[in-house]
Amino acid sequence: MLQLDNRTDWAAGLYPGWGINRQRQQTLVFKVGYSFDKEGILAPLPQAPIEETDRYRGDPETSSLVAASEIVPFKQGGELLLHGSAHPAGSGERVLQVKVSLRQRNDAFWSKELRVFGCRSWKRRLLTALPSTPEPIEGPIALVYENAYGGTDPANPEETCTANPAGVGFSLRGLRTKSLSLPRIECGPGFVASPASRVSPAGYGPIAPHWEPRCNAKVDIDTEAITYGGCPWGKEPPESLYNTAPLDQRFEQPFEGEMTLQLKGLVADAPRDILIHLPEIKPRIHLDMNETFTEFQAACDTLIVHTDPREINLIFRCALPWSHNHTEEGLVTLRDLVAEEQAEKEQTEALA
Secondary structure, X not given: OEEEEEOOOOEEEEEXXXXXXXXXXXEEEEEEEEEEOOOOOEEEOOOOOOOOOOEEOOOOOOOOEEEOOOOOOOOXXXXXXXXXXXXXXXXOOOEEEEEEEEEOOOOOXXXXXXXXXXXXXXXXXXXXXXXXXXXXXXXXXXXXXXXXEEOEEOOEEEXXXXXXXXXXXXOOOOOOHHHOOOOOXXXXXOOOOOOOOOOOOOOOOOOOOOXXXXXXXXXXXXXXXXXXXXXXXXXXXXXXXXXXXXXXXXXXXXXXXXXXXXEEOOOOOOOOEEEEEEOOOOEEEEEEEOOEEEEEOOEEEEEEEEXXXXXXXXXXXXXXXXXXXXXXXXXXXXXXXXXXHHHHHHHHHHHO
C-alpha cells in the first residue's frame, strides 16, 4: 500500500485506478486554492475539498453538473472551468457581455466571451417568428447550462438536445413557439435567429459525461477482464476520456508557471475588468519504497474559477505505478517548495 505524507496546506489524496496505459496506478491528486478580492489580490485558501464524484443540480438526466469529479486518473492537456454569474454594470441593461481571458507564461493568449440576455419571447412576424427585445436585467444571471440553448422539444418530448438536455429553446422543427423560451446565454458568432435555429450550448462549466461531445470519447469495455479484476478497457482509452470542459476551453498542454487571468462582468460589486496574477507553484513529490527514493512530476491539468465566492483552484495530478499484488509499504511525500523557501527566508531574517 501507498501512504501519503502531505506536508503542504493543499488538499491531497491518493486514488486507485487505471492509467491510460491500462496499468494499475495510484493517482496523487492535490488542489491548490486561492481566494481573491475585488482588486484581484490573491490569498491562500488552504484545504479546498477535492470533489470525488460528479455532482448535479438535480436529476442527472435533465440537469447540469455543479462539479465534476476531480479524482480521475488522467486528462489530456489542460482545461479551464468557470462557475459563476453575469452581473449588470447598472440598471436597464438588456444585454451583457462577459469574458474570461488567460495569458500563460509563453505569452499564449486565450479568451472566451458570452452574450447574456434579459428574458425574451418569440414574436410572430408574417410566416415566421423572431426574438423579442430582451427585458431589462435586474440582477445577476447564473451562467449555467439550464440558461443556455438545449432542452427538450415541447412539440415532441422524446426529442432532446444531446449537447445540452438541461437547456431551453430546442425545437426540432420550430413548432409551438408560444411556450418555447429563448436561451439567456449564447456564444457567437452564431446566435438564435428562429425557433428552428441550431446553435452550440453556451457556457463555461463542465459537461456531463452523457452529453456531447464527451459521450463521443468512447472506450471499448472488456467485460471478461472485469470479472477477474482486470482493466475494464479493451484497448487504450482516448486521452480526453476524462476531460470535462467545452472543447474551446481545452489546451494542448497542462498549465505551467505564472499566469494572468482576466474576468469581465463576472464579479459582483467589483470593477468591470479584474486582473488576477496566478503565481508559479512548485510541488515536489517523491516515493520512498524499500529505502529507494523516486521523484515524480505532477501536471496542473485543471484550472477552476468560482466567481461568486471569488475562489480559484488549480488541480494537479501525478500517476504512481502500483499493483494490487505489491506487499511493500510505500510513502509518498508531497511538499510545497515555494512555502518552504519562504519559511526559510523568514527564519533567516528573524535570526539576523
